[in-house]
Structures are given as structure tokens and as C-alpha cells.
Amino acid sequence: MEQIIDMGVWTYGDRFRYPRFTFLQRTYDATTDRLVTSEMNLTADYSHIKFCARHENNHKDENDHSKDDIYSDMIIDGGGKCHFEWGENDLKKLGGFLVKVEFERTDGKKFHAQVMWRFNVVPKMPGGFGTA
Numbered sequence: 001m002e003q004i005i006d007m008g009v010w011t012y013g014d015r016f017r018y019p020r021f022t023f024l025q026r027t028y029d030a031t032t033d034r035l036v037t038s039e040m041n042l043t044a045d046y047s048h049i050k051f052c053a054r055h056e057n058n059h060k061d062e063n064d065h066s067k068d069d070i071y072s073d074m075i076i077d078g079g080g081k082c083h084f085e086w087g088e089n090d091l092k093k094l095g096g097f098l099v100k101v102e103f104e105r106t107d108g109k110k111f112h113a114q115v116m117w118r119f120n121v122v123p124k125m126p127g128g129f130g131t132a
Contacts, residue, residue: 007099007119010091014124019051020083021074021101023113039080049074050102051084052112053119055093065102069093074101096120 007019023040042049053070054062065071070090076082099117104110 003115004098005115005117007117009120009122012094012121012123013091015086015088015091018083018085019117019119020077020081023080023082023101025080042076042080042082043078045105046076046103047106047108048102048104049076049082050104052100052102053090053097056096056098059098062100069097091121094121094123 023042024037025040026035026037028034029036040046050065051070051072051074052065052068054067055069058067058069061067070087072084072087072090074082074084097119099119101113101117102110103113
């Protein structure tokens with residue numbers, strides 16, 4: 001089973017704060033005879049990184065991205081870091097969502113990250129937090 005990382009709670013219709021990601025890779029270092037963890041070089045090695053999210057009630061044929069509620073490019077910040085900027089209509093469904101990240105290499109080959117993420121969309125609180 002894939003590991004699922006909690007991204008927290010987001011508010012219906014909001015566009016800010018942006019989810020941020022750091023992607024790491026493990027490579028074998030022959031000189032030290034060890035696996036070394038480092039940030040992936042997203043800018044040089046990948047042409048697209050996609051944020052693929054589906055509502056918890058929508059999990060048929062998970063590899064068909066035409067059924068995703070959100071399928072949009074992420075913004076590469078450099079090194080192994082990137083973020084996703086919510087679109088105007090992305091957080092318009094209440095409930096839980098599962099997220100896969102799709103990498104497209106510069107040679108056109110695609111694969112998904114080995115982990116998944118989960119977030120919840122909740123209604124806006126009338127008056128906001130901390131008000132009487």
C-alpha cells in the first residue's frame with residue numbers, strides 16, 4: 001500500500017496558502033557504498049509536474065486523469081522544490097481528496113510519485129475563527 005501524507009485542512013473557495021512539496025531521490029554512491037538522499041533536479045530532468053487530485057468518492061480508474069477533479073501543472077521553484085497554486089474553482093467541493101503527483105521526464109515518459117497526499121475541504125466559518 002502507498003504511503004499517504006496528510007496535507008491538512010483547506011477552506012471552501014480559498015486560493016491561498018499554496019501547498020509546497022520537496023521531492024527527494026535516493027541514489028547509490030559507489031565510493032562510500034551507501035544510498036545517498038538528495039533533492040531531485042526538477043528543472044533539468046522534468047518537463048511537467050502535475051497535481052492530480054480526486055474527491056474521495058471518485059476513485060474509479062485512477063490512471064485516467066480525465067476523471068481527476070484537479071489536473072494541473074505545478075510550479076517548479078528550483079532544486080527539488082515546487083508548489084501548486086489553487087485555481088479559482090479547485091476548492092469548490094467539500095470533503096476529502098487524494099492527490100497523486102505525476103512527473104513527466106524530458107524524454108516524455110511519465111510516472112507517479114511513490115507516495116500519495118490527502119487533504120480535506122471544509123466550509124468557511126461564519127465570522128472567521130476567534131470571533132464571538
